[in-house]
Amino acid sequence: MSQPAIGVCYYPEHWDEQRWETDIARMAEIGIAYVRIGDFCWSRLEKRPGELDFSWMLRAMDMFHRHGIKLMVATPTAGPPRWMLDKHPDMVAIDANGHERRFGSRRQYDFSHAGYREECARIVTLLADAVGQHPALMAWQTDNEYGCHNTTCSWSPAARVEFQRWLAARYGTVEALNLAWGNVFWSLEYNDFTQVDLPNLTVTEPNPAAQLDFRRFSSDQVGTFNALQVNILKAARPDLPVSHNYMGRFTEFDHFKVAETLDFVTWDSYPVGFLEMGDEPAEAKAQYLRQGEPDFQGLHHDIYRAAGRGRWWIIEQQPGPVNWAPYNPDPLPGMARLWAWEAFAHGAEVVAYFRWRQFPAAQEQMHAGLLRVDDQPAPAYHEAKQVIEELRLTGIAGEARKGRVGIVFDYESEWAWQIQPQAKGFTHVGHVNAVYVALRKRGIDIDILPPTTASFAGYDLVIIPALFAWTDALREAVTSFEGHLLIGPRTGSKTGDFTIPQNLAPDLPSNLLDVKVMRVDSTRPEHGVAVKGGGTAQLWRERLETRARVEIEDEEGFPVLVSQGKVFYVGASGDRALVQRIVGQLLEEANIVPLALPAGVRCRVRGGFRVYVNYANGVAHLAPAPDEAGYVLGDATMPAAGVTVARLATPD
Ligand code: GAL
Numbered sequence: 001m002s003q004p005a006i007g008v009c010y011y012p013e014h015w016d017e018q019r020w021e022t023d024i025a026r027m028a029e030i031g032i033a034y035v036r037i038g039d040f041c042w043s044r045l046e047k048r049p050g051e052l053d054f055s056w057m058l059r060a061m062d063m064f065h066r067h068g069i070k071l072m073v074a075t076p077t078a079g080p081p082r083w084m085l086d087k088h089p090d091m092v093a094i095d096a097n098g099h100e101r102r103f104g105s106r107r108q109y110d111f112s113h114a115g116y117r118e119e120c121a122r123i124v125t126l127l128a129d130a131v132g133q134h135p136a137l138m139a140w141q142t143d144n145e146y147g148c149h150n151t152t153c154s155w156s157p158a159a160r161v162e163f164q165r166w167l168a169a170r171y172g173t174v175e176a177l178n179l180a181w182g183n184v185f186w187s188l189e190y191n192d193f194t195q196v197d198l199p200n201l202t203v204t205e206p207n208p209a210a211q212l213d214f215r216r217f218s219s220d221q222v223g224t225f226n227a228l229q230v231n232i233l234k235a236a237r238p239d240l241p242v243s244h245n246y247m248g249r250f251t252e253f254d255h256f257k258v259a260e261t262l263d264f265v266t267w268d269s270y271p272v273g274f275l276e277m278g279d280e281p282a283e284a285k286a287q288y289l290r291q292g293e294p295d296f297q298g299l300h301h302d303i304y305r306a307a308g309r310g311r312w313w314i315i316e317q318q319p320g321p322v323n324w325a326p327y328n329p330d331p332l333p334g335m336a337r338l339w340a341w342e343a344f345a346h347g348a349e350v351v352a353y354f355r356w357r358q359f360p361a362a363q364e365q366m367h368a369g370l371l372r373v374d375d376q377p378a379p380a381y382h383e384a385k386q387v388i389e390e391l392r393l394t395g396i397a398g399e400a401r402k403g404r405v406g407i408v409f410d411y412e413s414e415w416a417w418q419i420q421p422q423a424k425g426f427t428h429v430g431h432v433n434a435v436y437v438a439l440r441k442r443g444i445d446i447d448i449l450p451p452t453t454a455s456f457a458g459y460d461l462v463i464i465p466a467l468f469a470w471t472d473a474l475r476e477a478v479t480s481f482e483g484h485l486l487i488g489p490r491t492g493s494k495t496g497d498f499t500i501p502q503n504l505a506p507d508l509p510s511n512l513l514d515v516k517v518m519r520v521d522s523t524r525p526e527h528g529v530a531v532k533g534g535g536t537a538q539l540w541r542e543r544l545e546t547r548a549r550v551e552i553e554d555e556e557g558f559p560v561l562v563s564q565g566k567v568f569y570v571g572a573s574g575d576r577a578l579v580q581r582i583v584g585q586l587l588e589e590a591n592i593v594p595l596a597l598p599a600g601v602r603c604r605v606r607g608g609f610r611v612y613v614n615y616a617n618g619v620a621h622l623a624p625a626p627d628e629a630g631y632v633l634g635d636a637t638m639p640a641a642g643v644t645v646a647r648l649a650t651p652d
Pocket of ligand 1: 144145268270322
């Protein structure tokens with residue numbers, strides 16, 4: 001990849017046409033290289049059914065072209081216009097309580113509705129015909145933020161029929177489905193696929209296997225909906241890449257699987273909004289009120305870097321206060337710059353701010369842009385400009401360096417533990433995040449590994465936290481791996497059908513790991529048990545039967561960490577101190593030397609440069625790392641929201 005660049009989201013249809021030229025000239029003047037247009041403009045492309053007008057979009061595209069700006073055009077399908085409802089009254093999604101998700105905001109459609117899919121195919125075909133050959137066009141975006149506002153699952157009649165079809169294709173016979181789901185229990189057996197209902201509105205907990213299959217099905221519906229658009233766009237312009245914008249803290253569909261049909265992925269990063277909306281401890285919320293949680297962005301960058309097979313952008317970057325959290329703090333001066341630098345350090349090709357100018361009307365009128373409503377620059381305008389200059393100055397390019405440590409991340413595991421947590425608050429993401437943070441605080445570059453990874457070759461340490469069921473690929477990867485492995489807790493405790501494996505968890509051959517989880521003790525977090533040597537086991541404690549070596553045990557004498565050669569198994573959820581300790585031990589075992597980072601400072605290596613960002617509220621002092629040959633941006637004294645870039649002595 002050549003040099004990374006800055007972009008912005010622009011909505012020509014929101015402004016008088018007379019303003020376009022000035023806006024675009026101003027973007028070009030500060031060096032904005034990419035602009036996304038098109039999301040949510042369907043009512044302007046097709047005012048009434050069949051009354052099409054692409055001329056305004058083409059005029060805007062011409063202007064961008066004259067100013068040398070490249071465009072990503074989004075398909076408008078996330079905002080079906082009002083007339084669509086008259087044509088297809090049953091196209092709206094139905095929530096789990098059986099209520100319609102009505103017109104009046106956005107994303108009211110049902111992924112399973114055949115009529116709406118046809119409408120999408122039609123408008124995408126027309127869009128590709130109308131603008132697909134434009135010289136400014138460099139990429140497409142399908143739709144906008146699949147699943148946003150809780151829209152992945154719909155409990156509609158259309159979804160029910162499609163779910164039954166999906167099940168028939170998966171199981172072949174209804175007997176096979178009954179067996180897989182354990183339907184003999186509570187007399188839940190079906191005689192025919194057409195009897196299968198969606199797993200909502202039941203008296204008590206629906207069958208977990210049915211719920212998991214419904215989650216898988218709903219995720220696949222997103223995938224086929226996306227593929228429909230991708231195929232049309234590819235037929236029109238086989239050479240143009242297609243992307244979709246993913247979200248933060250969002251796991252409702254399998255982003256890895258959906259990305260298989262995309263050329264690259266983007267995501268929408270709103271660090272301060274996410275922290276406000278999240279369940280981080282009050283102390284973190286106070287400390288990082290104006291910065292966002294220091295590892296939240298990094299984790300998402302790495303997940304989406306994996307989803308995009310190395311190619312990813314930020315297509316919406318928070319520029320100032322947003323409008324959608326309960327409270328919307330103003331970011332610390334410098335954060336709009338820092339977040340962009342951090343994304344570039346993790347390999348982003350482009351960081352685009354959302355949006356060019358604040359819109360004075362409607363739902364998002366309180367959402368900042370690079371420009372204020374009165375056209376004057378908002379703080380992020382200057383920061384974006386600064387990043388553009390700094391990118392030129394440093395010449396950072398190349399790819400995010402491959403990490404020596406990999407962490408397996410799996411969407412199905414997140415769904416499985418949501419469906420049957422056994423301990424309230426036990427999540428896959430939580431366990432992934434805990435080890436991610438522990439590693440990143442030590443300056444370790446991390447790669448996220450999807451569950452389709454069949455080889456861990458090249459890594460020194462791989463961590464598999466709270467994986468629900470082994471995939472064939474992961475079994476193979478684990479068996480052939482020569483580096484260090486940290487597995488657990490709860491890994492391999494189910495089969496893919498959501499049953500307990502005959503062999504019991506973690507369900508690995510005993511020559512690899514001689515451990516069986518005999519029973520599980522789950523307690524409220526405040527009833528944790530101290531661990532000998534430091535830390536607390538809490539929420540989840542496994543009673544292990546093992547002939548492996550006991551490395552750490554708790555005060556009650558139960559093994560917490562055991563090892564067999566280079567394979568380590570952790571049988572408890574830990575507090576931060578315990579996770580830090582175990583990760584520290586594994587780094588030592590694997591001969592990975594951490595960096596001594598000041599509190600609140602994070603870093604990552606890309607293309608021969610190490611980028612440091614300071615999330616702390618005060619000044620941080622860096623100790624130069626042994627592999628560095630001086631700073632090309634900033635220096636060892638980092639102010640709050642500061643960025644320092646070091647050049648590595650030996651570039652990769
Ligand atoms: C995103 C969305 C945008 C805009 C933005 C506001 O979720 O893609 O259309 O709503 O949030 O922060």
